[in-house]
Amino acid sequence: MGITFRKETFRDDFTFSNSPEHIRRFPFPFHEDSYMYAVNIEPHVLGPKGSVLENLIDVDEHYVAEMQDRALVLAEDPLRCQSLPHMTLAGWDLLELLMEQQALGYPEHFTLTRDGDKWRWINRPLGIDDSFTFGDVSTVPYGPMEYITRQSQGDFCILDQRDGNLWMDAGMVTTQADWSLDFDIGMNFFEWHAPVPLAHEKGIFVRALKFLTNIQQGKPARRLNWTMTINPRLDTSPENYHKWGPDRATVTPENVGDKVHLRVELQSFWRLPRSNGIVFPIRCYLIKMDELVTQPKWARRLHRVIRDLPEELANYKGLTRYRATLVEWLSKLDDGSPTSPGFGPD
Amino acid sequence: MSTGTTKLDVVVSDVVPVNELVTRFHFRRRDGQLLPTFSGGAHVVVEMRDGERTRLNPYSLMGSPLDTREYTISVRRDDAGRGGSLFMHRHVRRGHEMVISYPVNLFSLDLRARKHLMLAGGIGITPFMAQTAQLAADGGNFELHYTCRTASLGTYADLLRQRYERRVRLYHDDRDERIELDRLLSSQPLGTHLYVCGPSGMIGWVCDRAAALGWPAETVHFEHFAAPQPGAPFDVTLAVSGKTIRVGEQQSLLEAIEAAGVDPPYLCRGGVCGQCETNVIAHDGNFIHNDHWLSEEEHRSCKKIMPCVSRFEGRSLVLER
Numbered sequence: 001m002g003i004t005f006r007k008e009t010f011r012d013d014f015t016f017s018n019s020p021e022h023i024r025r026f027p028f029p030f031h032e033d034s035y036m037y038a039v040n041i042e043p044h045v046l047g048p049k050g051s052v053l054e055n056l057i058d059v060d061e062h063y064v065a066e067m068q069d070r071a072l073v074l075a076e077d078p079l080r081c082q083s084l085p086h087m088t089l090a091g092w093d094l095l096e097l098l099m100e101q102q103a104l105g106y107p108e109h110f111t112l113t114r115d116g117d118k119w120r121w122i123n124r125p126l127g128i129d130d131s132f133t134f135g136d137v138s139t140v141p142y143g144p145m146e147y148i149t150r151q152s153q154g155d156f157c158i159l160d161q162r163d164g165n166l167w168m169d170a171g172m173v174t175t176q177a178d179w180s181l182d183f184d185i186g187m188n189f190f191e192w193h194a195p196v197p198l199a200h201e202k203g204i205f206v207r208a209l210k211f212l213t214n215i216q217q218g219k220p221a222r223r224l225n226w227t228m229t230i231n232p233r234l235d236t237s238p239e240n241y242h243k244w245g246p247d248r249a250t251v252t253p254e255n256v257g258d259k260v261h262l263r264v265e266l267q268s269f270w271r272l273p274r275s276n277g278i279v280f281p282i283r284c285y286l287i288k289m290d291e292l293v294t295q296p297k298w299a300r301r302l303h304r305v306i307r308d309l310p311e312e313l314a315n316y317k318g319l320t321r322y323r324a325t326l327v328e329w330l331s332k333l334d335d336g337s338p339t340s341p342g343f344g345p346d
Numbered sequence: 347m348s349t350g351t352t353k354l355d356v357v358v359s360d361v362v363p364v365n366e367l368v369t370r371f372h373f374r375r376r377d378g379q380l381l382p383t384f385s386g387g388a389h390v391v392v393e394m395r396d397g398e399r400t401r402l403n404p405y406s407l408m409g410s411p412l413d414t415r416e417y418t419i420s421v422r423r424d425d426a427g428r429g430g431s432l433f434m435h436r437h438v439r440r441g442h443e444m445v446i447s448y449p450v451n452l453f454s455l456d457l458r459a460r461k462h463l464m465l466a467g468g469i470g471i472t473p474f475m476a477q478t479a480q481l482a483a484d485g486g487n488f489e490l491h492y493t494c495r496t497a498s499l500g501t502y503a504d505l506l507r508q509r510y511e512r513r514v515r516l517y518h519d520d521r522d523e524r525i526e527l528d529r530l531l532s533s534q535p536l537g538t539h540l541y542v543c544g545p546s547g548m549i550g551w552v553c554d555r556a557a558a559l560g561w562p563a564e565t566v567h568f569e570h571f572a573a574p575q576p577g578a579p580f581d582v583t584l585a586v587s588g589k590t591i592r593v594g595e596q597q598s599l600l601e602a603i604e605a606a607g608v609d610p611p612y613l614c615r616g617g618v619c620g621q622c623e624t625n626v627i628a629h630d631g632n633f634i635h636n637d638h639w640l641s642e643e644e645h646r647s648c649k650k651i652m653p654c655v656s657r658f659e660g661r662s663l664v665l666e667r
């Protein structure tokens with residue numbers, strides 16, 4: 001079988017779109033008609049077949065295009081990928097995790113063969129067939145983290161754990177929602193979360209940190225986060241604000257359906273075995289309003305969520321400029337009937 | 347989220363007496379697969395089915411993290427303890443099927459260190475066995491100082507000397523050899539991290555001297571599994587589950603809560619990880635806090651307890667569980 005990879009762009013002419021099957025598997029993040037900020041962490045275990053949780057590391061029809069977009073971002077700005085010297089071992093941990101999971105979930109596309117520390121990795125969608133020595137940096141074309149994350153969808157933050165805290169000491173971050181690895185590198189958990197509003201309730205963060213530092217090998221966890229993006233841009237970094245910031249003023253009643261995208265991040269948290277670090281893969285899913293409202297339940301519910309969102313949160317998520325236009329457009333699709341519980345479409 | 351860690355089904359593949367107090371146990375996976383990779387300093391929690399009761403003890407993995415065909419632990423027999431180590435020594439034989447946890451590391455190397463200075467006392471040598479193997483394989487810079495009562499109780503001392511020669515320094519109590527701690531700590535290059543594992547007196551001494559000599563706290567790492575201490579039985583009411591239970595003399599509070607069918611979180615069962623922290627709702631009596639997790643202030647406040655190692659003496663105790 002295998003996945004049919006789309007040819008599409010996330011910049012300039014923005015040809016990105018989701019196939020009908022991919023619309024149905026979109027990780028819609030609202031399980032009820034309102035949204036409240038919460039540390040909604042749960043075990044990262046396999047979910048239903050056909051969902052984005054069918055495998056613990058998801059590969060989908062956007063894989064090849066996303067990897068091409070990443071290469072473009074890196075060519076312009078190599079600082080999107082950084083690893084402090086003590087994090088190389090964690091990079092090997094991540095390489096092992098991603099190769100194992102991708103090969104396990106998608107054997108028709110990826111193959112990993114190991115003979116002791118002699119490894120062979122075949123990535124058919126990207127046309128890669130490399131043999132290397134696990135642990136020997138001189139045998140891979142980039143550092144181990146960069147090598148594998150140029151071949152894996154989503155951003156990756158690798159955290160060192162020490163002094164009861166987590167430190168953002170390595171990462172590959174090219175598809176982020178308005179934050180910057182170059183700014184956060186070397187910071188600890190409290191430092192890099194400092195800008196989040198409504199969380200002056202510091203207790204949430206203390207509890208979240210305690211949970212994360214206790215993540216155990218073999219027991220990953222996950223949470224969903226969401227925001228909205230105008231045009232299907234993967235790269236909405238602060239460095240490129242001048243490119244995507246002005247997009248927000250371009251939303252009109254006529255183009256809402258095509259321009260406004262719900263952006264959902266599936267964040268998972270894994271303990272790395274050799275380095276004892278933690279990795280957060282942050283996998284980004286985009287869907288335009290026209291696609292989303294093909295599922296009537298999602299249309300009704302999203303209308304209610306966006307309409308009732310507290311002002312500060314709407315500001316924080318950067319929705320202010322086009323919120324009214326969006327709510328007006330969505331309201332036409334909300335007949336007021338109840339929505340069924342749970343995330344999935346009806 | 348469920349508690350503890352993922353479990354591994356293992357079989358005891360070898361039991362090797364090391365000296366008059368210490369025995370080494372080897373585990374392999376029952377399904378013949380490799381065991382999970384781990385990092386130096388990690389421990390596993392070993393489940394012992396001792397008749398009616400289940401004992402859960404943490405032991406450091408002492409093999410090389412580069413070889414995960416088997417895990418090895420070393421158990422020091424504690425005749426005055428609560429019986430876990432005696433059970434291992436008396437009842438566990440080759441071929442025994444057991445359940446252990448995935449590795450957990452609460453004593454990991456700081457990989458930024460330019461040099462790793464390790465101080466071990468007695469059976470506290472075990473986490474360093476794995477850490478030195480890990481560092482040696484990678485050209486890491488370390489120095490190990492190991493104190494033991496007598497040469498014959500210097501568990502693995504010969505092996506370590508043979509493997510690492512002058513990077514290992516031995517001290518024998520019966521020969522009145524002492525670590526010259528102040529000199530040692532004052533002569534380290536910048537960027538050195540200090541690791542200590544051994545009896546609590548030794549850990550306290552090393553940490554105090556390091557602080558006094560200006561070592562930043564984040565460069566000093568220690569591991570001390572306080573085994574739960576036996577003590578007078580006491581009664582506890584669990585408010586959430588609505589049960590009243592008795593904690594026996596040889597039982598820890600955590601074990602008593604588990605025996606009552608409540609499934610509280612834990613990781614280390616040694617008072618260091620913080621996972622089992624529980625709120626005290628009401629009490630009339632005194633706490634015997636044996637943990638290394640709560641601050642002194644929290645100990646004094648009597649609002650929290652770590653049930654894996656701490657006890658209570660008095661009339662009544664109500665916990666939020």
Ligand code: FES
Pocket residue numbers: 611612613614615616617618619620621622623637639652653654655
């Ligand atoms: S289980 Fe770790 S402190 Fe109690």
